[in-house]
Amino acid sequence: MPYIGCHVSISGGVENAPMRAAKLGCDSFQVFTANQMQWRAAPISDDSRDVYLSELKKNNFENVISHDSYLINLGSPDPKKLVMSRNAFIEEIQRSIFLNIPYIVFHPGSHMGNGDSFALQTIAESLDYCIETVPDSTVTLLLENTAGQGTNVGYKFEHLETIIKQSSHPKRLGVCFDTCHAFSSGCELITESGYADTFKKFDDVIGLDRLKVFHLNDSKKALGSRVDRHHQLGEGFIGLEPFRRLVNDKRFAGLPMILETPGDDEHYAREIKLLKDAVNQ
Ligand SMILES: [Zn+2]
Ligand SMILES: [Zn+2]
Numbered sequence: 001m002p003y004i005g006c007h008v009s010i011s012g013g014v015e016n017a018p019m020r021a022a023k024l025g026c027d028s029f030q031v032f033t034a035n036q037m038q039w040r041a042a043p044i045s046d047d048s049r050d051v052y053l054s055e056l057k058k059n060n061f062e063n064v065i066s067h068d069s070y071l072i073n074l075g076s077p078d079p080k081k082l083v084m085s086r087n088a089f090i091e092e093i094q095r096s097i098f099l100n101i102p103y104i105v106f107h108p109g110s111h112m113g114n115g116d117s118f119a120l121q122t123i124a125e126s127l128d129y130c131i132e133t134v135p136d137s138t139v140t141l142l143l144e145n146t147a148g149q150g151t152n153v154g155y156k157f158e159h160l161e162t163i164i165k166q167s168s169h170p171k172r173l174g175v176c177f178d179t180c181h182a183f184s185s186g187c188e189l190i191t192e193s194g195y196a197d198t199f200k201k202f203d204d205v206i207g208l209d210r211l212k213v214f215h216l217n218d219s220k221k222a223l224g225s226r227v228d229r230h231h232q233l234g235e236g237f238i239g240l241e242p243f244r245r246l247v248n249d250k251r252f253a254g255l256p257m258i259l260e261t262p263g264d265d266e267h268y269a270r271e272i273k274l275l276k277d278a279v280n281q
Contacts, residue, residue, distance in 0.1 A: 002214075002247055003028035003063050004275045006259040006268040014044055014099065015051035022059040024265060025272040028256035030065040030105070033095040039071060039084060041091060049098060056100075063256045064099070065142075065176075065213055068092045068106040074126035075109025075119030075153060082126070085109075089130050096139045103213055103256075105142045105176040108154035108163060117162075119153045124166035131169045142176040142212055147184040147228035155185040155226065157205040164210070175210045177202070178260075179238060179246070180217035180231070186224040189242040199251070214257040216243055216275070232261045233271050244278045 005026030008017045014031065021029035034041030056064070072089055076082045089106070096104050109126075111119035127141060143163060148155025164173050179189060187201075188194030202208060218236030220229035234240040246252060259271055 001279055002252055002254065003256045004247065004272055005029040005256065006261075006272060007031070007067070013048050013051075015048045015055060018052065018055035018059050018061055020265075021061065024269045025276070026061075028061065028063040028065070028258065030067055030256075030258045030260075032069070033066045033092065033099065033101070034069065036067070036069045037071065038069075039088060041088075041095070044095060044098060052099060063103075064101050065103045065105055065256060065258060066092065066096050066099075066101045068104055070107075072106065073109045073112075074106070074130075075111055075123040077112050077114040077118065077122070082122070086126050086129055089126070090133050093130060093134045093137055093139055093141075097134070097137050101139065103140050103142050103174075103176075105144050105213060105215075107146055107152065108143050108159065110151040111153060112151050116153050116159065119151075120159055120162045121166060123153070124163050127163070127173065128168050131167075131172050137172075139172075140174050140212060141172055142174045144176040144178055144215070145181050145185065146178075147181045148226040149228050155181070157202055161206045164206070173210070174212040175206060176213040176215060177211055178215035178217060179242065180215070180219040180236075181228060183219045183223055183238050184221050184225050184227055184229075186226075188223055189238060192245075195242055195245055199249075208251060211252070212255065214246065214252065214255060216246070216257050216259050217261055218243075230261055232263060232267060233259070233274065240274075240278075243275060247275050247279050 005028040146154040187198040217230040220231040221227040
């Protein structure tokens with residue numbers, strides 16, 4: 001059985017997240033370790049960390065995922081922005097180490113007009129720089145597939161594989177598969193054959209052993225639209241069936257599956273229950 005959960009707010013302090021997640025029925029959860037819309041992050045105190053870790057233990061959470069700031073662009077052609085992005089990403093790694101978080105999910109980056117291959121090379125170099133700056137870290141950095149909006153790279157499995165191949169530290173890298181992004185980038189997940197083809201292609205290009213986390217989101221936009229708009233499960237163009245298939249797919253048993261659907265906590269609790277009830281039916 002996968003570890004089903006959702007993105008959880010850290011408002012009031014990161015130490016509140018485990019309890020919030022437990023109340024919603026999460027077996028795993030995702031957080032921002034800082035305000036995702038600001039460059040400067042307030043440091044997390046030792047006290048917050050201690051309470052956070054004891055709450056984690058109390059509620060039996062094993063897998064926590066951190067998602068990086070939306071401001072970071074590890075593929076930026078602007079030297080100043082690139083330095084800011086790399087420094088902020090290093091801080092993401094350091095906060096994750098501090099909180100014992102094993103995975104950071106991040107959007108690979110955007111080329112801002114300089115072309116895909118420029119961004120892919122720059123992202124690989126950025127990752128090497130960040131990994132080498134925090135050499136003792138065991139945090140695994142997960143490239144998230146994207147919808148391909150604007151100048152974002154990462155909307156093809158080949159992009160993710162190119163970054164991993166060009167990095168000097170491929171063992172420190174993995175992939176987070178977002179269903180909404182995959183669908184809007186053109187992966188047909190609805191039919192059984194579309195679903196099978198998508199993961200066959202993933203395995204051929206990247207290798208399923210790299211797949212460490214899922215983001216489960218329905219899509220407000222149509223197949224191949226390359227627009228990133230999450231929707232509640234069953235309300236969008238993907239529908240419920242592919243999610244039932246995913247939670248029962250033996251290849252993915254034991255992986256965290258995290259909801260990032262729009263709405264309040266009540267809807268998260270409802271969707272978590274829906275997914276858990278769908279296991280083995
Ligand atoms: Zn996502
Ligand atoms: Zn998204």
